[in-house]
Amino acid sequence: MTTHADAGRDPRASHDLHAFIAGLPKAELHVHHVGSASPRIVSELAARHPDSKVPTDPEALADYFTFTDFAHFIDVYLSVVDLIRTPEDVRLLTYEVARDLARQQVRYAELTITPFSSTRRGIDEVAFMDAIEDARKAAEAEFGTVLRWCFDIPGEAGLESAEETARLATDDRLRPEGLVSFGLGGPEIGVPRPQFKPYFDRAIAAGLHSVPHAGETTGPETVWDALNHLGAERIGHGTSSAKDPRLLAHLAEHRIALEVCPTSNIATRAVRTLDEHPIKEFTRAGVLVTINSDDPPMFGTDLNNEYAVAARLLDLDERGVADLAKNAVEASFLDAAGKARIAAEIDAHTSAWLAR
Numbered sequence: 001m002t003t004h005a006d007a008g009r010d011p012r013a014s015h016d017l018h019a020f021i022a023g024l025p026k027a028e029l030h031v032h033h034v035g036s037a038s039p040r041i042v043s044e045l046a047a048r049h050p051d052s053k054v055p056t057d058p059e060a061l062a063d064y065f066t067f068t069d070f071a072h073f074i075d076v077y078l079s080v081v082d083l084i085r086t087p088e089d090v091r092l093l094t095y096e097v098a099r100d101l102a103r104q105q106v107r108y109a110e111l112t113i114t115p116f117s118s119t120r121r122g123i124d125e126v127a128f129m130d131a132i133e134d135a136r137k138a139a140e141a142e143f144g145t146v147l148r149w150c151f152d153i154p155g156e157a158g159l160e161s162a163e164e165t166a167r168l169a170t171d172d173r174l175r176p177e178g179l180v181s182f183g184l185g186g187p188e189i190g191v192p193r194p195q196f197k198p199y200f201d202r203a204i205a206a207g208l209h210s211v212p213h214a215g216e217t218t219g220p221e222t223v224w225d226a227l228n229h230l231g232a233e234r235i236g237h238g239t240s241s242a243k244d245p246r247l248l249a250h251l252a253e254h255r256i257a258l259e260v261c262p263t264s265n266i267a268t269r270a271v272r273t274l275d276e277h278p279i280k281e282f283t284r285a286g287v288l289v290t291i292n293s294d295d296p297p298m299f300g301t302d303l304n305n306e307y308a309v310a311a312r313l314l315d316l317d318e319r320g321v322a323d324l325a326k327n328a329v330e331a332s333f334l335d336a337a338g339k340a341r342i343a344a345e346i347d348a349h350t351s352a353w354l355a356r
């Protein structure tokens, strides 16, 4: 398993490729709000709330963020969710996440937020929406990074959480301007996707895109369920799709992108080793693969490292990496002008790099 000591930079990618990736304009489509809290923010919040079991020492967090399995990961994740108690915590977290993305040349990110987890812990819903929107606008003005939201249902919390998430996402008085999509996260085992159909139907009717997690910890049938019952336009992870050639052909034919997060899959032990990751099977089948970081500090990674990992697994040079970055732009929910702008930036960076 990848340890935090060697994570954050794939040692097998060349120094040059790392430098190319670091400067490459990128879009991130699968990254969680709370799961992006930096060790500094987590330890600051933990110090403010001494009743929490989360370590206050940033150094100790690497151990705390070493997971025995997916269920353990969710336990730890929720202990960090418990640290976010006020609208100011939400604003600060969102703004700092945007700063970390901007440092990696991320021009556009769809950030998955679980509003149910905050409102059920007593944060006022209007203050919550104001906090994320305030941070989004500040981040765009100060860093130039465009943020958009995906509100996800924490499936294991039951239909009550689905109802609350659908309400927050579709009520015109609450729904934030930056909201573009509707998701479903958390464990998959014992949480069948079809039960969430009415909530996805409402979100889709309200103009939101459908982007559930599926096939991360269960088989390809869950991905089929996400497609057939939830109207999925992209799939979060979709790792087990590799076991079903008919599914791979369907994803490829319909340009349904997979949001691949290689290091996450190792850290949660959904996949045993990076070399066993099915990313190559996806590209071989013609599936639109996008590269993402999921919960970067918790997995000791960042988006740049995920691109370096993908480059190694797919044996890509700079042009191949640039094509992966363009896949994310294509699969994003940006408008055509926004897509064209970032794609042109990717081309400009690549041409300038290769002409050195």
Ligand SMILES: O=C(O)c1cccc(C(=O)CC[C@H]2O[C@@H](n3cnc4c(=O)[nH]cnc43)[C@H](O)[C@@H]2O)c1
Pocket (backbone or CB within 6 Å): 032, 035, 074, 077, 078, 081, 112, 113, 114, 116, 117, 118, 120, 152, 153, 154, 155, 156, 157, 185, 186, 187, 213, 216, 264, 294, 295
């Ligand atoms: O907030 C609660 O009170 C609560 C109660 C019961 C269950 C839950 C959850 O299951 C929350 C899970 C939460 O995890 C997020 N997440 C982050 N990374 C991943 C991932 O790789 N795969 C699936 N889910 C992930 C997700 O956003 C969920 O909201 C909460």
Ligand SMILES: [Zn+2]
Pocket (backbone or CB within 6 Å): 030, 032, 185, 213, 236, 294
């Ligand atoms: Zn995720």
